[in-house]
Amino acid sequence: MxxxxxxxxxxxxxxxxxxxxxxxxxxxxxxxxxxxxxxxxxxxxxxxxxxxxxxxxxxxxxxxxxxxxxxxxxxxGPLQEVKDWLSFYEKFWNERAMVLKTILEEE
Incomplete structure (x- = not known):
């Protein structure tokens, strides 16, 4: 090709x-x-x-x-590849946001 x-x-x-x-x-x-x-x-x-x-x-x-x-x-259609790749990081940032929320609520 x-x-x-x-x-x-x-x-x-x-x-x-x-x-x-x-x-x-x-x-x-x-x-x-x-x-x-x-x-x-x-x-x-x-x-x-x-x-x-x-x-x-x-x-x-x-x-x-x-x-x-x-x-x-x-x-x-090809943007699905980008969405799939970003979905991992969405999970990452959601977890970090929950940790931050917990820390802020404790203070």
Whole structure:
């Protein structure tokens, strides 16, 4: 498999704040044209397209052409991997919060 067809790691894809914002914007709508996404940033259309390409490589977005327009849609499925990884830490912090609560109640 050559490097242009390899799946990008979800964690790498969401590491960038611009890509996280794109995910958030796509989560709010069924499908969003590229020009509407670009309006939400102070970077050019090409830069937004590059970020969307990284999200697409991680299978976090899909796109379709409608005439001359490209529309993007969120595919949240791969975010389950992030949720699963974070669930361990949620348990960790919940346990720590309970210990802190106990200590504070004793004082």
């Amino acid at each position: 050559n490097s242009t067809h390899q799946r990008r790691d979800v964690f790498i894809a969401i590491a960038d704040p611009t890509r996280r914002k794109l995910i958030r914007l796509l989560a709010d709508e069924e499908e969003v044209p590229l020009h509407e996404l670009t309006e939400q940033f102070q970077i050019g259309r090409t830069a937004v397209s590059k970020h969307l390409a990284i999200l697409k490589e991680a299978n976090l977005v899909t796109n379709r052409k409608l005439g001359r327009e490209t529309r993007y849609r969120l595919n949240a």
